[in-house]
Amino acid sequence: MEQKKMELMKELTDTEGVPGFEDRIYNVMKTRISSFSNTIETDNLGSLVGKMGDGEKKILLAGHLDEVGFIISHITKDGFLKFRALGGWWGHVMLSQRVKVMTNKGDLTGVIGSKAPHVLKPEERKKVLEIDKMFIDIGARNREEAESFGVRVGDPVTTICPFEILPNDKMLLARNWDNRAGCYISLRVMEELKGQSLPNTLYSGATVQEEVGLRGAETLAHKINPDIAFATDVGVATDTPGMSSEEGTLALGDGPILGFLDRSMVPHRKLRDFVVETAKSNNIPYQLELMDGGATDGGKFHLAHAGVPTMVVSVPSRYIHSHVSLVHFDDLENAVKLLVKVITSLDSSTIEQVKGLG
Structure with a gap:
């Protein structure tokens, strides 16, 4: 693993930020975003995004800063x-x-x-x-x-649980991959896109207070008023003893998760299909998730203003909402790769085709 990526992961996961007290991780994200964007926008609760590109259509990409505490x-x-x-x-x-x-x-x-x-x-x-x-x-x-x-x-x-790379160096242990994984992805996407000419304007960063009701997602979406939105989060890995195939088939290392259903959102079908086809055409592995419970920031993003086609792109994680969690490096990087391909393909005409049901 590249030293620079490891240092970013360690800084994100070792920095504290429970709902309503995201100050420390906010400052880390602000500094990191500033290295990719000269413009940072915030809502009044503390959600923040960096702006890249100058296209007509706006895309919002965000993880959430807060962790359970x-x-x-x-x-x-x-x-x-x-x-x-x-x-x-x-x-x-x-x-x-x-x-x-x-x-x-x-x-x-x-x-x-x-x-x-x-x-x-x-x-x-x-x-x-x-x-x-x-x-x-x-x-x-x-x-x-x-x-x-x-x-x-x-x-x-x-x-308390310091970031650690396990003997299989693709396996990454930390306190709070929910949702520093999403923060990592949003920063890495900005890093990959820095210096590129985008067909849209990207706002990438993180929300606050997701764990207590998706609150920052609502305020940030109203602030940015995007045409398309992506929430980056973690999903529950089901590749541990005691889990049946009926309970899920999400495994660490098998690719990022595309959310097809959760308690807060049914993703926009045209955007869903566009993301799936992008993954297939670029040979990027992915997994599908349909769950009766759980919610993500996508639940608020897609209801902003007149409605925003929204997709959740996550990575599987073991042991979330505890003192420790585990993710796979390849899932993080493939999520970044997929989102970069999707974002760079979303020009104005494509976004107009995605909107609505006709």
């Missing part, structure tokens, strides 16, 4: 921190994990704890523990000491 809701008299989820969490993946509490005096390490299993009744052990039964232990003796460390109600909390 937590927010401090209460400090007990004994100095333990109660918290609430920012984004979707499952109790099984949370206990005994280290976390980072981001205070105004600096970052603190804590661990998520609960009532010890040794004292649980048999029926209690069979249940997934609810978040309100958990706490974060930062080693404070009491509330006053916790507050002296800088902890306040409303402080954000992030996961």
Whole structure:
């Protein structure tokens, strides 16, 4: 793997940014986008995109900055921190994990704890523990000491897991590929297109607050008012033990995912077919995803103004919405390759042909 790409991945995934607290990753993305574009546009929530080209039609390409995390809701008299989820969490993946509490005096390490299993009744052990039964232990003796460390109600909390390349160097481990993978793709597309003459105007970057309701996607789409939009995200890999073919066939290394259905969107058929044909004609591997649950920024992009033909291009990932996740390098790069081919093919007449149903 190229050193430059590895450094980008590490910077994106090691930088914190839970919903509503995307400041750190926002600044990383802003600096990175600035190396490809002289024009950066933002909405009032913090979504940002760099502008490339000067074509008549506008294309929006965006991942989302935020990752699932937590927010401090209460400090007990004994100095333990109660918290609430920012984004979707499952109790099984949370206990005994280290976390980072981001205070105004600096970052603190804590661990998520609960009532010890040794004292649980048999029926209690069979249940997934609810978040309100958990706490974060930062080693404070009491509330006053916790507050002296800088902890306040409303402080954000992030996961801890440094970026790592596994022995199979195509397999990449990180805290938050959901959705620093999308951020990586949007930056790499800009890198590939830098200096090229585009048949359109591309706005590429990332939204905020996707994990808590696709909020930045709505505001960014209204800001940019694109003709075509692409959301870049991750999908749930189903290539692990215990998964059946009926539950899915998405595997790491088999190509990017083209979303054909989710809870928030049925993709525009003409755009869907155009993307599929582009992948086929350029021998770019791809996988298809149809899921009953889940949603992406595409769910808001396609409803902006009079409607925006939208497609979701993702990469499969294992263990999302936990303290660790895994993706395949080739899937990331093939997503970039596909989006570059699609974007450079979308001239004004093609975009007009894609719009509508006639």
